[in-house]
Amino acid sequence: MLRFTCPVCRAPLWDMGTMLKCPKGHSYDKNKKGYINLAMSASSAKKRHGDDKTMVLSRREFLEKGYYSPLRDEICRTAQTLSAQRIGLLDVGCGEGWYTSGVKNHLEAMGKTVDALGIDISRDALQEAHKRDASLLLAVAGANRLPVPDGECQLILSIFAPLFPEEFCRILAPEGLLIRAVPLREHLFGLKKAVYDEPYYNPPMDADLAGLRLVNQAEVRYTLKLETNADILSLFKMTPYYYKTGREDQAKLAQLDSLETELAFGVWTYQK
Numbered sequence: 001m002l003r004f005t006c007p008v009c010r011a012p013l014w015d016m017g018t019m020l021k022c023p024k025g026h027s028y029d030k031n032k033k034g035y036i037n038l039a040m041s042a043s044s045a046k047k048r049h050g051d052d053k054t055m056v057l058s059r060r061e062f063l064e065k066g067y068y069s070p071l072r073d074e075i076c077r078t079a080q081t082l083s084a085q086r087i088g089l090l091d092v093g094c095g096e097g098w099y100t101s102g103v104k105n106h107l108e109a110m111g112k113t114v115d116a117l118g119i120d121i122s123r124d125a126l127q128e129a130h131k132r133d134a135s136l137l138l139a140v141a142g143a144n145r146l147p148v149p150d151g152e153c154q155l156i157l158s159i160f161a162p163l164f165p166e167e168f169c170r171i172l173a174p175e176g177l178l179i180r181a182v183p184l185r186e187h188l189f190g191l192k193k194a195v196y197d198e199p200y201y202n203p204p205m206d207a208d209l210a211g212l213r214l215v216n217q218a219e220v221r222y223t224l225k226l227e228t229n230a231d232i233l234s235l236f237k238m239t240p241y242y243y244k245t246g247r248e249d250q251a252k253l254a255q256l257d258s259l260e261t262e263l264a265f266g267v268w269t270y271q272k
């Protein structure tokens with residue numbers, strides 16, 4: 001059974017009711033919002049990191065409407081190729097848990113047992129993930145030092161999240177899969193056309209990950225039609241462009257009532 005490990009000594013953490021404890025006595029309180037804090041530095045416990053509330057809620061609204069369901073379906077199809085009966089799943093950068101919970105439910109519907117863990121540095125996102133699915137085990141933690149044991153993950157999800165291949169190699173079980181979602185060249189081009197005078201295509205992503213073997217590259221492409229300004233703004237706010245775009249360009253979106261845009265995702269699968 002996959003469980004979190006102590007960020008100090010890396011021993012497994014045991015559930016003691018109101019807290020989690022390792023054999024050496026390091027303890028981590030469970031909070032009412034449904035996650036524990038396994039971030040290592042004291043400063044990161046206080047400082048705001050990761051997606052803020054606006055971004056988290058926009059993404060929740062948007063995903064809830066199913067606009068990215070074809071991507072999640074493809075991730076589920078890939079995950080179901082795992083032969084293990086019990087699957088330890090770690091979603092690295094799980095956000096508000098829409099993919100985590102969806103993949104878990106899909107595998108369970110196929111008769112598998114799934115221990116689903118999610119980490120993120122955004123507390124707002126973890127709080128929403130717990131509201132979505134109270135069965136998820138959630139922790140504040142960085143992706144550079146994953147709080148799980150060596151070789152016990154059958155499935156790692158990295159959905160538009162930072163990559164730490166060395167850590168992925170350490171935690172993957174022998175037959176385990178890393179499923180990575182990336183934006184392809186044309187992804188959201190219609191949205192960019194609506195905002196920028198000179199829209200640009202996404203630069204190509206490097207598929208090489210040190211120590212891991214690329215075993216499959218699937219593509220999910222479709223045209224998304226949004227019919228309300230609220231949906232358009234939600235999509236915009238969940239992208240990195242939201243923070244990079246000037247007021248004037250942002251104002252263009254406030255005028256729009258409909259938008260058509262290409263979506264183009266790569267779903268890349270790796271093994272050790």
Ligand SMILES: [Zn+2]
Nearest residue numbers: 006009022026
């Ligand atoms: Zn410890």
